[in-house]
Amino acid sequence: MGADTQTAGLALRFRATGIAARRANCALGSWLSEAGLPDDRSEDIRIAVAEAVNNIVEHAYLGLAPGWIRLTGRKTARRVEICISDSGTPLPVGPETEGHPVDPHALKRTLPEGGFGWILIRKLTNRVHYRRGAGRNLLTLHFDLSTASQGL
Amino acid sequence: MSLTSTVQGDAQIITVEAERIDAAMAIQFKEDMRTETASGPKRVILDLTRVDFIDSSGLGAIVAAMKQLDPGRRLDLAGPRPMVAKVFRLTRMDTVFDLYASLDEALAAGSA
Numbered sequence: 242m243g244a245d246t247q248t249a250g251l252a253l254r255f256r257a258t259g260i261a262a263r264r265a266n267c268a269l270g271s272w273l274s275e276a277g278l279p280d281d282r283s284e285d286i287r288i289a290v291a292e293a294v295n296n297i298v299e300h301a302y303l304g305l306a307p308g309w310i311r312l313t314g315r316k317t318a319r320r321v322e323i324c325i326s327d328s329g330t331p332l333p334v335g336p337e338t339e340g341h342p343v344d345p346h347a348l349k350r351t352l353p354e355g356g357f358g359w360i361l362i363r364k365l366t367n368r369v370h371y372r373r374g375a376g377r378n379l380l381t382l383h384f385d386l387s388t389a390s391q392g393l
Numbered sequence: 394m395s396l397t398s399t400v401q402g403d404a405q406i407i408t409v410e411a412e413r414i415d416a417a418m419a420i421q422f423k424e425d426m427r428t429e430t431a432s433g434p435k436r437v438i439l440d441l442t443r444v445d446f447i448d449s450s451g452l453g454a455i456v457a458a459m460k461q462l463d464p465g466r467r468l469d470l471a472g473p474r475p476m477v478a479k480v481f482r483l484t485r486m487d488t489v490f491d492l493y494a495s496l497d498e499a500l501a502a503g504s505a
Contacts, residue, residue: 258417259415259416259417259418260417262415262416262417263413263415263416263417266415266446281475281479284475284476284479285479287446288448288476288479288480291415291416291446291448292448292449295416295448295449295450298416299416349459349460349489350460352456352459352460352489353453353456354453354454354456354457354460355449355450355453356449357449357452357453357484357486358448358449360449360483360484361448361449361480361483361484364483365483
């Protein structure tokens, strides 16, 4: 690491396990702070990417031996772009994965314990692009640096 | 064990001794919470001061920990850092839990 330009890219390859995903998320955090992002925007990106990677670990490789996840990051003056690819089964992506906000009037005992991942991804990214091809999932998350996300 | 627990007044304070509540430790966290809250005061305060990262799995584990409490007991949250508070806000979980800025504040609210 320690590239001589502030826009040096990030390239990670790791096993689709919870522990490896955690390490990758920490590496992403270091890259974002080296790239000079303010803490709150860096948090947004780390949260959204963590959720995207969790989806791969928990869904794309469900029932399969943990495969590989490749994560690349690119920063320009205007945005950060994170590409995540894997060779698991197609990711559940689309309107049905929008996630359901919690109903504050629901009884506490009936609250869902999951399904929050896509809510966070949608709220923290400016654009999400998903493509399936050649047996791989390719998910790209775009974060504009000029505009605040809903998380700020 | 990711947690430590003390009783202060009429509240049980459970401190998360980890910097992350994420997918890698969510199941462990839920089990540790089950052990810690098997019995005790009516009010449980989860001190999140040390936690600097939470994801949706961690959030789900806190919801599960609340749901597995005996009826009549409640779970309040104290000391969330900005990142943790943000995740609660974006998922509207801040409408489900009482979040206090600090443990002292949570304790003061209980004795009021």
